[in-house]
Amino acid sequence: MAATDPRPDVEPDFEWTLPGLHLGFDRADDRPVRLVCLATGADAPSAVAPWAIVDVITPGEHRARNNQSLLHSGTGQRLRYVDHEAEDEELRVRQRDPLTGLEVTSAFRAAGPGLQLRHTVRNGSEREMVLLSVSSLVVAVPEGEHELLWGESEWLAEGRWRQRPLAELLPDVNVPFHGQYSRGRFALTSHGSWSSGSVLPTGVLVNHSGPSLAWQVETSAGWHWEVAQTGATVTVGVNGPTDMFHQFAVRLAPGETFTSVPAGLCIADGGRDAAFGALTGYRRAIRELRPVDARLPVVYNDFMNTLMGWPTTERLLPLIESAAAAGAEYFCIDAGWFAEMEGNWWTGAGEWREAQGRFAGGLLAVVDAIRDKGMRPGLWLEPEAVGVDSPLAGKLPEEAFFRRFGERVEEAGHFQLDLRHPAARAHLDETVDRLVDEFGLAFFKLDYNTNSGVGTDVDAAGAGAGLLGHTRAFRDWLRAAQERHPHVLFENCGSGAMRMDYHVLSVAHLQSTSDQQDFRLYAPIAAAAPASVVPEQAGNWAYPAASMSVEETAFAMTAGVIGRLYLSGFLGDLSVEQSSLVREAVALHKDWRHLIAASTPVWPLGLPGWDDEVVALQLDAGSRSLLAVWSRGAAAEVALPGLRGRTVEQAYPIALPQWAIRGGGGVPVLEVPAGPAARIFTVR
Known part of the structure; x- marks a missing residue:
């Protein structure tokens, strides 16, 4: 045939x-x-x-x-x-x-x-x-x-x-x-x-x-x-x-x-x-969408290239101020909020209670400051993890943890909860319900930072079946938590994107696409993300820094605009020109986010190679599209035959030099300068 x-x-x-x-x-x-x-x-x-x-x-x-x-x-x-x-x-x-x-x-x-x-x-x-x-x-x-x-x-x-x-x-x-x-x-x-x-x-x-x-x-x-x-x-x-x-x-x-x-x-x-x-x-x-998912809010998170797991009141208040000024709608306090100042937040995690002495006036005062600035508050959790030094490690039954050949599985200072066990699930239900009630949370970043191996042989003929049963129970737990708290958004993060699959993404709101801290290397990650996750779930970090030039600032912000803008960085330290670029990027993303949620990805230059000097992603929403182009090498001329006869105009940043576009009604040819530099275009 x-x-x-x-x-x-x-x-x-x-x-x-x-x-x-x-x-x-x-x-x-x-x-x-x-x-x-x-x-x-x-x-x-x-x-x-x-x-x-x-x-x-x-x-x-x-x-x-x-x-x-x-x-x-x-x-x-x-x-x-x-x-x-x-x-x-x-x-x-x-x-x-x-x-x-x-x-x-x-x-x-x-x-x-x-x-x-x-x-x-x-x-x-x-x-x-x-x-x-x-x-x-x-x-x-x-x-x-x-x-x-x-x-x-x-x-x-x-x-x-x-x-x-x-x-x-x-x-x-x-x-x-x-x-x-x-x-x-x-x-x-x-x-x-x-x-x-x-x-x-x-x-x-x-x-x-x-x-x-x-x-x-x-x-x-x-x-x-x-x-x-x-x-x-x-x-x-x-x-x-x-x-x-x-x-x-x-x-x-x-x-x-x-x-x-x-x-x-x-x-x-x-x-x-x-x-x-x-x-x-x-x-x-x-996807099992809820009314709250339709908001598609801009989230600021204090982790990436910023506090890196050590939040305090003194450090958070300026970030809250600058995030609100930039246009963020949610503010998520990342890892470390539960750790004593002298403790190890990694090995001591698991009970998910506010650390004493970390926040002047208490964590609730910080959360109130977030709300006072018109944003909704969120917290980081690693729900399946219990640190080896956590009191919880000795409180739950042995069968509530992953086990192999009679031994509790430990990976890099963490034990793995098994959500098939009612005690493990009850612990997480109590945690989420308590934190939502105590702090009025509207967002959870759910992380998963360790590869716990093939699984658990507790109540399973093979360890791989134990892992499958746990992951199915985790999804059931997440769905039930959303039913109890329909106004709360839940992000799926697995040490960046190490657990990025549509078993969990069919019920999660957002997916972190990487932990990559080098803005130059984030370009191919952001451009390739829609091959794995729908654009409106692709949480691309945008973390401008005072050490960046204005061109580098626009480069860093472009990744966020072309997916789901996930904002971070010491925004209050930026220059006036840099701050303007951040606010412009946030505003452009808000203008386009619902079109992005109806778009399909197109790669005019092919799926990006890790070392490609020019990277491009188009989000095609029918009569209108967004096209992002990143330059990471020498100046080049780039033909875009897939856009023959369409009008291409620079949309971001307005204040920086326009990239020349030739071709009239034929094939557009873009004159890309030496990088790092990036531009976002509208295509009609």
Whole structure:
């Protein structure tokens, strides 16, 4: 089947059509249910080749074919169609393995321009069964000219994307000559409890002769995705935690069920930007928004390049004054507010009570000062962490912490709470309720600074299953806290962006995109962030400093304007000209924030490389767009063919020199001066 054929080469036995989505499946007595058509409409070209929709691996039977992937599971190949039903915007397909009695219900939920998939396995036998992995998504595409995009990440260097021809990653080994399937694959696997600490749970397969695909794994626990050469097709397999990579196992008594982690899948009639645009729309569709989220406020936080975890009344009051003058609407007191002046705020954390003697007149006086300046107050918490020196470490039951082989897990001076345990959850419920009631808080920055490893083996057949259970319990806790406090915003921060996934982002308000303190290095992080998180959740730090030139100040502020402005720095120390640039950036962001929340990302110069001298991001809101361009090297001329015929005008900063734009009604050519320098343009 050619990739551009409007129909698959296998006629479907049943179909499911919604606006913008068309799926076709076939069924037979001698094979599992297969997805044979995935398109944007009934007459549109299909992006897929026929392939079984789910894989299940058990201890007694792994794969039915020699290979290095998680595909072709023996149980998955034996599944046979039972029935299917469509209700509202969800299709459910049920299959059964006649040998083991396992039943699998595959749910396809329509969400914006994409699908959210999950599979529920039920033990229909009369004996206990063990699962070692259940796929979240399996889909094959026909042979063709494909390029794969994937993201690498680490602390201070988040979102470094790669794009390579699939033929370079999966070499042609002349499979027909050998008469077998290839065993090659390209795979990414998470490490420990930082879901995005080394690689990103998102991928894109660009098809140059047909529709492209984009996917994401929606879990804060372990995950694995791979692309494998499978005969005349290329197959994408997406998994949550597995035995092979994450020490995952779950026991099912007769009648018990297990549901895989969700995966998002989007189809796009276009290339890279179209695929990420579809993924952006899908991410918005799965978010559980509350009325308070619509405010999209500008938040000032005292940490980055400022107090760095040592707040006092004397230090905070000038920051509160200058943040309000700059236009901030929320003020968050970051780490250290709970630590004694002579103590270690890291190893002593956990009870989350005001430190005695740190704040003259008490913390409430500082919070009142925030409100007096017209801002709403917030505090930093690391809810899952208990310092080894905290009194709480000896108060909670041992089972309320992560444990391995009978020992409590300690990582860098922290113990990890297990929110499956009622005592751990009760502690956090009491903490949030007390702080909201005592201080009238409207914002929490929830941090997660340690990678606690593969998980916990308490009440789990495998440590990876313990981690999955904890992360699901954490999301449930966060949703319940929001229900009790509907006016409070909750930021997701994982030591910057080390736990940036849509398991938690579907219920969080804001995502910190990095802990990077060098404003020059923040440019590629901010420009790449919308590939991982919707622009209105991309909390990009903007931390101007008195030591910066005016051009450097504008450079630092640009990152904040082009996502969600997350303000910091000693703003009261800035010059008059610098202060004007800060206020102008905040005002521009406020003017555009609701358009940003409806925009899709476009990368006119490609996804940014870490060392690129010119970096660009466009947030396209239809008839109007914002375009940010950062210069970090020598002067250059940059053509923008994607903006042919559109009007490009400098919007920020107004007081600094205009960057020349040539091209008339054709392709705009931007004259970029030597950096560091940055400008924001409006595109009409």
